[in-house]
Amino acid sequence: MGVDSSSTSNPEHAGGPGSLPRPYFVRSPRERLLEAMVRVAAAKGYEATTVDDVVEVAGVSHDDFDGMFASKEECFLEAYDAVIDVLVAHVTSAFESAAGEPWPERIAAGLGALVELLAAEADIARMAMVEVTAAGDDARARYRAALARFTPFLEEGRDYSRQSDELPPDTARFAIGGATSMIFDEIRAGRGPELQRILPDLVFAVLMPYLGPEEAEDEMRRVTHQG
Amino acid sequence: MGKQAATKVQAGAEGTGATGKVYPSPPAVRLVGSAKRQRILDGVLEAVGSVGYDATSVRTVLDRTGLYRQAFYDNFADKDSCYLEALSAGVAQLEAAAVSAAASAETWQGKLRAGLGAVLGTLDASPDVGRALVVEVHAAGAEALEKRAEAMKRATDFIDSAREAAGEAESPPPIAAEGIVAGIHAIVHARLAAGENDGFRELLPEFMYFAVLPYFGAEMADAEMRAARV
Numbered sequence: 001m002g003v004d005s006s007s008t009s010n011p012e013h014a015g016g017p018g019s020l021p022r023p024y025f026v027r028s029p030r031e032r033l034l035e036a037m038v039r040v041a042a043a044k045g046y047e048a049t050t051v052d053d054v055v056e057v058a059g060v061s062h063d064d065f066d067g068m069f070a071s072k073e074e075c076f077l078e079a080y081d082a083v084i085d086v087l088v089a090h091v092t093s094a095f096e097s098a099a100g101e102p103w104p105e106r107i108a109a110g111l112g113a114l115v116e117l118l119a120a121e122a123d124i125a126r127m128a129m130v131e132v133t134a135a136g137d138d139a140r141a142r143y144r145a146a147l148a149r150f151t152p153f154l155e156e157g158r159d160y161s162r163q164s165d166e167l168p169p170d171t172a173r174f175a176i177g178g179a180t181s182m183i184f185d186e187i188r189a190g191r192g193p194e195l196q197r198i199l200p201d202l203v204f205a206v207l208m209p210y211l212g213p214e215e216a217e218d219e220m221r222r223v224t225h226q227g
Numbered sequence: 228m229g230k231q232a233a234t235k236v237q238a239g240a241e242g243t244g245a246t247g248k249v250y251p252s253p254p255a256v257r258l259v260g261s262a263k264r265q266r267i268l269d270g271v272l273e274a275v276g277s278v279g280y281d282a283t284s285v286r287t288v289l290d291r292t293g294l295y296r297q298a299f300y301d302n303f304a305d306k307d308s309c310y311l312e313a314l315s316a317g318v319a320q321l322e323a324a325a326v327s328a329a330a331s332a333e334t335w336q337g338k339l340r341a342g343l344g345a346v347l348g349t350l351d352a353s354p355d356v357g358r359a360l361v362v363e364v365h366a367a368g369a370e371a372l373e374k375r376a377e378a379m380k381r382a383t384d385f386i387d388s389a390r391e392a393a394g395e396a397e398s399p400p401p402i403a404a405e406g407i408v409a410g411i412h413a414i415v416h417a418r419l420a421a422g423e424n425d426g427f428r429e430l431l432p433e434f435m436y437f438a439v440l441p442y443f444g445a446e447m448a449d450a451e452m453r454a455a456r457v
Binding site: 047133134136137140141144168169170171173174175176177178179180181182185188201204205208209212213217220 | 279281362365366372376399400402403405406407409410411412413414416417420421430432433436437440441442444445452
């Protein structure tokens with residue numbers, strides 16, 4: 001069974017065999033703790049999360065936790081890295097598999113994969129996009145580094161763009177920032193599960209600085225009719 | 228501007244603060260404009276901006292301001308409510324700086340260049356306050372995030388007023404303004420969060436490009452980018 005929108009948008013299938021990649025099939029105590037951290041931080045918020053909560057949800061002992069992590073923060077950071085690896089792999093694979101298509105369509109495919117995964121995995125979405133911004137300097141540095149991993153896909157747009165001889169240096173950061181802020185607002189407003197609704201808006205926001213409003217709107221319309 | 232403007236933000240403060248007269252209600256008016264209260268509001272932003280929201284305690288603020296505990300608790304119930312008020316005042320100050328810089332400009336582009344330039348100049352002058360307002364707001368709870376969302380909305384409304392000025396030139400989808408504000412905000416946020424303390428004013432040319440492009444097209448965006456480099 002492939003990853004298509006009909007199978008993954010159905011919550012009953014989310015996490016089932018052949019569905020979206022699940023980073024933490026529960027195996028070792030470490031994996032259980034990482035998964036528990038994602039669940040608890042998403043449900044209670046990072047600040048309110050305690051090691052007690054995480055240990056209880058994971059069903060492992062305090063000693064196990066102390067043997068593996070120096071602090072709640074260290075556990076959060078490792079869980080965050082695991083979550084980001086899954087997100088980046090998912091988006092990369094969508095971008096790569098659209099290799100023969102024009103750049104705007106590849107970007108739309110990557111964004112489509114991103115919102116699909118975030119919509120199906122509410123805890124991952126909340127942790128990766130919202131709680132991380134409340135979890136201290138190290139977490140925020142990882143968040144910035146995670147967003148920067150999407151930059152190469154966007155920078156291909158410099159060659160594609162007929163917009164300007166010199167696109168501003170922060171064009172990728174502007175595009176990514178616009179999109180992530182929209183996603184952040186949706187998740188915080190509790191609309192994470194319907195994130196696919198804003199895909200056309202995301203497509204416009206990301207393409208506009210490279211292509212200008214008209215071409216960006218063309219691609220936005222194409223995505224709207226497809227969806 | 229600075230302290231004056233922040234004091235004015237407190238509605239109905241006229242004539243009460245200078246005397247330090249205590250009114251039974253509403254409590255928000257009490258001691259408004261007092262020098263100590265203002266020192267605490269300034270101090271909490273500087274503390275939060277330099278050591279982070281979580282690491283800031285009432286003690287941290289007192290150490291920075293040289294005030295006694297009593298002065299703090301006469302004015303604020305706790306760190307959270309103190310920060311929330313300082314956040315509102317700080318954002319209002321930034322907005323006032325933008326509005327006053329933009330007042331003499333006639334076009335939307337001129338207002339944007341002047342207003343945004345003033346905001347970026349303020350960040351260069353007080354990066355810690357910028358961090359307290361833009362970065363640490365995320366650690367300060369739901370009410371603080373609500374204030375952030377309101378400020379973003381006001382910025383978005385101003386950006387989208389370009390539609391009237393642009394007329395037939397371009398008519399981007401409704402999401403355009405939100406994308407501009409979010410994108411510019413993200414660049415500023417990333418630099419503040421990374422600990423950068425200057426160079427914000429130098430971002431103005433590219434911000435002009437991003438904001439002008441969807442409403443007026445590439446040619447004018449290029450022209451505005453060049454104009455803002457001066």
